[in-house]
Every structure is written in structure tokens, then in C-alpha cells.
Amino acid sequence: MKSLIGFFLVFALFARAESVLVTVDPNAAGLEISPDFIGVSYETSAILPDRNGRYFFSADNKPLIQMFRTLGIKSLRVGGNTADRVTVKVPGEADIDSLFAFSKAAGVKVLYTLRMNEGEERPATNGPVKAGSKAILKPYDPKADAKIANYILDHYAANLACFIIGNEVDHYYSDFPTFRLAWEKFAEEITSPEARFCGPSTTAGRVAWAADFARELGRGHRVAFVSQHEYAAGSGRNTQVAAAVEKLLSSKITEVYKKFHDAFVPAVLEAGQHFRLEECNSFSNGGAPGVSDAFAASLWGVDYMYWWAAHNASGLNFHTGGPGSGMQYSVFIPRADGCVAHPLGYAMKAFDLGCHGRLTQAEVSPPGKNLSVWAVRGAEGALFLTLVNKEHASGSGPIDVTLAAGEAARSGEAMFLSSGERGVQSTTGITLGGAAIQKDGSWKGVWTALPASSADGHFVLMLPSASMAVVKLTSGK
Numbered sequence: 001m002k003s004l005i006g007f008f009l010v011f012a013l014f015a016r017a018e019s020v021l022v023t024v025d026p027n028a029a030g031l032e033i034s035p036d037f038i039g040v041s042y043e044t045s046a047i048l049p050d051r052n053g054r055y056f057f058s059a060d061n062k063p064l065i066q067m068f069r070t071l072g073i074k075s076l077r078v079g080g081n082t083a084d085r086v087t088v089k090v091p092g093e094a095d096i097d098s099l100f101a102f103s104k105a106a107g108v109k110v111l112y113t114l115r116m117n118e119g120e121e122r123p124a125t126n127g128p129v130k131a132g133s134k135a136i137l138k139p140y141d142p143k144a145d146a147k148i149a150n151y152i153l154d155h156y157a158a159n160l161a162c163f164i165i166g167n168e169v170d171h172y173y174s175d176f177p178t179f180r181l182a183w184e185k186f187a188e189e190i191t192s193p194e195a196r197f198c199g200p201s202t203t204a205g206r207v208a209w210a211a212d213f214a215r216e217l218g219r220g221h222r223v224a225f226v227s228q229h230e231y232a233a234g235s236g237r238n239t240q241v242a243a244a245v246e247k248l249l250s251s252k253i254t255e256v257y258k259k260f261h262d263a264f265v266p267a268v269l270e271a272g273q274h275f276r277l278e279e280c281n282s283f284s285n286g287g288a289p290g291v292s293d294a295f296a297a298s299l300w301g302v303d304y305m306y307w308w309a310a311h312n313a314s315g316l317n318f319h320t321g322g323p324g325s326g327m328q329y330s331v332f333i334p335r336a337d338g339c340v341a342h343p344l345g346y347a348m349k350a351f352d353l354g355c356h357g358r359l360t361q362a363e364v365s366p367p368g369k370n371l372s373v374w375a376v377r378g379a380e381g382a383l384f385l386t387l388v389n390k391e392h393a394s395g396s397g398p399i400d401v402t403l404a405a406g407e408a409a410r411s412g413e414a415m416f417l418s419s420g421e422r423g424v425q426s427t428t429g430i431t432l433g434g435a436a437i438q439k440d441g442s443w444k445g446v447w448t449a450l451p452a453s454s455a456d457g458h459f460v461l462m463l464p465s466a467s468m469a470v471v472k473l474t475s476g477k
Contacts, residue, residue, distance in 0.1 A: 017397055017398045017399065017400040017462065018369070018397060018398075018399050018400065019399075019400040019401075019402070020364055020365065020366065020369065020371065020399055020400070020401055020402070021364075021365045021402050021404060022362055022363070022364055022365075022373050022385070022387070022401055022402065022403050022404065023362070023363050023365070023404045023405075024360065024361070024362045024363075024375050024383065024385065024403070024404065024405040024406075025360060025361045025362075026360055026375075026377050026383050026405055026406070027360070028360050028361035029358045029360060029377065030310070030358055030359035030360055030361070031309065031310065031312065031358065031359050032357070032358045032359075033309045033355045033356070033357065033358070033359065033376065034309075034314045034315055035074060035356070036074035036075045036108075036109060036161075036314075036315055037074070037075075037305070037309060037313075037314065037315040037316065037355060038071065038072045038073050038074055038075070038305070038315070038316070038348055038351065038352060038355075039073060039074065039075030039076065039077060039108075039276070039278070039315050039316060039317035039318070040073055040075070040076060040077070040317055040318055040319075040320050040331055041076075041077040041078075041079065041080065041278060041279045041280075041317040041318060041319040041320065042076070042077070042078050042079075042080065042319075042320060042321075042322055043078070043079070043080035043081065043082040043083075043321075043322065043325075044078050044079055044080060044082045044083040044088060044091065044113060045080075045082040045085075045088050045322070046078065046322030046323075047078055047091055047095050047096075047098070047099045048088075048089060048091060048095055049095070049098075050323070055095075055098040055099075055102075056322050056323055056334065057098055057099045057102040057103075058098050058101065058102055059098075059101040059102055059104070059105045061102065062440070062441075063337075063338035063339050063439060063440045063441050064102075064106075064334070064339060064441070065102070065105050065106045065441070066440060066441025066442060067332055067338075067339045067341070067345075067437075067441035068106040068107075068108060068441075069106065069107065069441070070349065070437060070441050070442065070443050071331070071345055071348040071349050071352060071437075072348060072349065072351070072352030072355075073106070073108060073348070074107065074108050074109070074315075075108060075109060075111065075161065075276075075315055075317055076103060076106075076108045076109070076110050076111070076317075077110070077111035077113070077164075077278045077279065077317040078099070078110065078111070078112055078113060079111070079112075079113030079164055079167045079201070079278075079279070080113075080167060080279070080319065081167060081168070083113040083114075083115055083166070083167040084115055084116060084117050084118065084140075084166060084167050084172075085118075086118040086138075090115055090144070090148070091148075093151060096148070096151065096152060096155075096156075097155075100152070100155070100156040100159050103156075103159045104159055108159075109159055109160065109161040110156075110159060110160055110161060111161050111162055111164055111198065111227070111276075111278055111317070112152060112160065112162075112163055112164065113163075113164040113165075113166070113167055113201075114145040114148060114149060114163055114164065114165050114166070114186070115140040115144075115145060115166070116139065116140055116145075116165050116166025116167075116169060116172075116182070116183075116186060117138060117139055117140060117166060117169075117172045118138040118139075118140060139182065142185055142186045142188075142189040143189055145165070145186055145189065145190070146189040146190045146191075149163055149190045149192070149195060150190070150192060153192050153194050153195060157194050160196075161196075161198075161224065162196045162197055162198040162224040162225070162227075163190070163195060163196070163197050163198075164197070164198055164199060164201050164227060164278070165183055165186045165187060165197065165199060166183075166186075166199075166201070167201060168201060168202055168203050168229065169182075169183075169199075169200060169201065169202060170202045170203055170205070170206040170209065171203075176200075176208075176209045176212040176213075179200065179209070180212075180216060180217070183199065183200070183217075184221075187221060187222075193222075195222055196222050196223070196224035197221065197222055197223050197224060198223065198224050198225050198226065198227040198276070198278070199213055199217075199223075199226070199227055200212075200213045200226075200227070200228075201227050201228065201229060201278060201279070202228065202229060203229055204229060204230050204231065204260065207228060207230075207260060207263045207264050208263055208264065210226050210227075210228045210263075210264035210267075210268070210275070211263065211264040211266075211267035211268070212267075213226055214226050214264070214267045214268040214270075214271040214273050214275075215267050215270075215271060218268065218271035218272070218273040219271055219272065219273075223273065225273060225274050225275055225276060225314060226264070226268045226273055226274070226275040226276075227275065227276050227277075227278040228264065228275060228276075228277055228278070229277065229278070229279040229280065230260055230277050230279075230280045231280065231281055231282065231283055231284035232253060232256055232257065232260075232280070232281075232282060232304065233247050233248050233253065233256075233282050233283045233288070234283060234284065235283060235284050235285050236282075236283030236284060236285045236286060236287045236288035236289070236291075236292060236328065236329070237285050239283065239288040239289075239291065241288075241289075241290040241291055241425065244283070244288045244290075244291040245291055245294075245296045245392070245424055245425070248282055248291060248296050248297070248300045249296055249299060249300060249370070249390040249392055249424070250370075250390075251370050251390070253300075254307060257304075257307055257308070257311075261311055265311065265312060268312075269312065274312065274314045275312070275313060275314060276313065276314050276315045276316065276317065277308065277313060277315075277316045277317065278317045279317060279319045280316055280317065280318060280319065281318050281319050281320075281329040281344075282297055282300060282301075282329055282344075283328075283329065286321075286326070286327045286328055286329065287327060287328030287329030287330075288328060288329075289328050290425060290427075291328075291425075292328040292329035292344075293328045293329070293330070293342055293343065293427055294343055294422075294424060294425050294426060294427050295343050295419035295420070295422075295423065295424050295425070295426040295427075295430055295466070296343075296392075296424040296425070297329070297342075297343045297344045297347065298343040298344065298346045298347045298350070298417060298419075298430065298468070299347075299388055299389075299390050299424070299466065299468060300347070300390075301318075301343075301344045301347030301348065301351075302347045302350050302351050302386060302388055302417075302468060303372050303388050303390070304316075305347070305348075305351045305355075306351070306355075306372070306374040306386065309355065309359065310359055310374070318331055318344060318348075320332070320344075321333070322334060329342075329344065330342050330344070331344050331345045331348065332345045335439065337439055338438070338439030338440050338441070339439060339441060340439060341436070341437035343426075343427070343430055345437060346417060346430050346432050346437065347417075349432055349437065349443065350386065350415075350417050350432060350468060350470055351386070353384070353386075353415060353470045354374070354376055354384035354385070354386045354470045354472075355376060355384075356376070356378055356379065356384075357376045357377050357378040357379055357384070358376065358377050359374070359375065359376055360375045360376065360377045360383075361375065362374065362375035362385065369389075369391065369399065370389070370390040370391045371387065371388065371389050371390070371391070371399060371463075372386075372387070372388040372390070373385060373386070373387050373388075374386045374388075381474070381475065382472055382473065382474050383405055383409065383472070383473040383474070384470065384471065384472055384473075385403060385470070385471040385473070386468070386469075386470050386471075387401060387463055387468065387469050387470075387471065388468045389463045389464070389465060389466065389467055389468065390466070391465045391466065392423065392424045392465055392466040393465075396465035396466070397465065398462050398463055398464045398465060399462070399463045399465075400460070400462055401460065401461050401462070401463055402453060402458055402459070402460050403458065403459045403460070403461070403471065403473070404456075404457060404458050405457050405473050406456070406457045407457060407475060409457035409458075409459060409473035409474070409475070410457065410474065410475050410476060411449075411452075411473070411474050411476055412449070412450035412452065412459040412471060412472065412473045412474075413447035413448060413449050413450055413471070413472050414447065414448055414450050414461055414469050414470065414471045414472070415432060415433035415445055415446075415447055415448070415469065415470045416432075416433070416434075416448075416467060416468070416469050417430070417431075417432045417467060417468040417469070417470075418430065418431050418432075418467055419466060419467070423466050424466045431445075432445045433445020433446050433447065433448075434446055434448075447472065450471065457473075459471070459473065
């Protein structure tokens, strides 16, 4: 079998390559990426047993445990709409036992959502309550929540990250002061000094509540961190594939991130707090068919994770589906014989390869291409570069990349994330390091040596359109 490097060099003979120089300063130490940055988010209903009494989140679900480990998932949030839905049973002790047995086996900490309101009182518009409206609420019992919380703290405190009180609470409360009064009533019932909370976990339309939460509750009230929801590209309903791909991969989408960031992160940092996007993904409403479940989501997902890591996020929890959910944006799809990795799952694994350490500075010259470069200095001195080429138009050529990292680079190797036959619309045939992620969660990707262009720390690689590479540079020979 020809090496991946050989393939990309041959590819360059048939497509006109543009050249860029990537210069890295390995000593420009920036933010450290949190060890539990990579996370997933599930509906509360996913922790309940199926009709045969079997649990999805179980210490016996070996393929799921292995998939978590392979993708580097360290954070598990349970909540979503079913956390507050009256037709969904509130999890009991046996359900909680199985969830936390899984969390221990998989090495993850849980963000656990407690019920705050009964969901049948949601407005007919299925959207946030308008300011000044008089929605009829049916609050859940704070004492019942306290009983659940105390059970978790008594048995599983070491595997708990925080409690979330209610899901997308702006569906029920018209303004932050009203929500705060209700939130404090619930929080005060949970008297254990070990209890830690996060919130407000609103929809993106009420992101300002996250700033209010940080200012008014973040300096006390046993708040572990601020949590917020975001679906960066909007609704996935009635989308056209080509337009949705363009929206997801355009460099302009970072303007959406920045506007969202600026609406609450400064207040979080001023309060001495940190934050997670504890429910996020590409498009809401289950995702955009042909996009959220395609290779475009792989390229977007890697870039999205690094952008938020570089802007103070402690982690992201991508909302995904349990058995039978059918969500387009799922990280992987559970099957009877294991889990089928979706494109977003490959993004997580690619991020996991290069994210362990501190971000450092990387410059691309000439600028202007739809190419993202993220650099991380590992704890043991290795330098990891993640290059995401989001150029995907028909006829787009490869990019001839020269990497310059000085004394930090004496040997180099790379893994390429490659699409199937349909490019950014591929839903199958995706590989990382020349290998697919298997249903049992295993993966056997390999690093390929990079040729050095000179003895002064320069390495070269050819990066085709709509592809990605993770490069590892070390000072050893």
C-alpha cells in the first residue's frame, strides 16, 4: 500500500497547488486546553432503561465505553428537553446507579440536569417566553430534586461535575430576575456543601442570561461554572445542502462565534468564573440532513473546538442521540452490535490527537485562504499542529504547506483526516490516519513520517481541498 504522503504528492501532479508558509512560535505559551474539554450531551431519557430493562449507559456496554475512550470524551451531560418533560419519567436510583457505573468505567464526569418545570406548559410557539408575557408554569418539586441530588452526592460525588437546574429555562421564564428567584428556591433545597451548580443553560437567543448568571450568582452560590447552549449555524430545518455546507465552512461563521462569545464571556471572566457550552452542535433541531451527518461536519467540528478553546472555553458538550434517536448531528449512532462513528466523531478524535497542552502562536503567510492552523505545545515538549483546509468548491486545488518551527522541529509525522468519494458530502468512507473507527470503538490510525525540506526545522506536506491534518513535530531525530 502506498503511503498517505505518497498519495498526496501524486495528487499534487494533477491539481495546481497554492503555497503557504506556517510559522510557529513554540514558546508563545497561551491558554491551556482543559483535559476534559471533549464532551457529549444526551437527553435525560437516554439514561432510562429500554422496554427490555436494558440500559444504554451501563458498565457492561463495552463498545460505548471504548468509543468514549477512543474519542477522548471526558465529560457527559444529561439533560435536554426530556429533563423537563412530564411524559418522561424522572430517573430513579437504579437509573442513576447505571449511569454513574458507566461514567466510572468510561472515565467521565457527569453534568446532571435536575427537573425544574413540567414541559407541557411550554408556549405553543415552542420558543422562548417573550418578556412581559404571563406563561402558566407548573414547577417541579424542589424537595424531590434535593432527594435525587443528595443520593448522587452520597454515592457518586467523585464522578459528578455539577448539577444543572432546568433545561433551556427561558422557555418558562420571561426574564432573568424571575428565573433567578425560582433557581435559588431549588438550589437552597440542596443543602450539601459538596453540591456544585452550573447554569443558566439557556437557548442561544437568551445568551445574555449567562452574563447575568455570572454577575449575580457566579461569585458564590456554589457555582462551579457557567453553562450555555449554542447551535452555531441556526436551525437545521428546511436547509439546502449546498447552502448549509457553505454556511458551515465559510470563514464568516467565526463572526457568529465572536458575537455569541462577546455577549457573555467577558462577564464570566470578570466574575472569576469559567464556562462550558454544555449543549452545542452545528444546526439545531437534530441537525441539517446531508451536512451535519457528512464530512463537512468533521472539518467544522475540529475548527469549532479549537476556536472555543482559544477563547477561554473549558469544554464543549456536543448534543447527540441515544438508541433510535435519528439525530443527523449525532457523534455516533448506537447499533445492536456497537456504535457507528459519524463525521463529528472523527472531528473529536482529530482534536484529541493534538489538543493536550497549551495553545501557542501560528501564523499563515500569505493570509486569506480558508485554512485554519492551530498549534499546541504538549506537556512533554512535542508541538502539535492541526491544519484544516475548508476550501471545498469544485476545482479547488491542494495547498502546499511549509511548516517552520525552528529548534522545536527535528522530526515530523502526520495523520490525515480524509473524506469519502463525495468530498464534504461524504457520510461514509471517512478515515483518520488511514483507518476507520470501528463499531467496537477501536481505531488503528497510524502516523506517517513527513519529509523535511531543510535542516532548519522546515517540513512540507500537501493538504488537499476539504481535508485536515494533525502534525506532530519533535526536537528529536
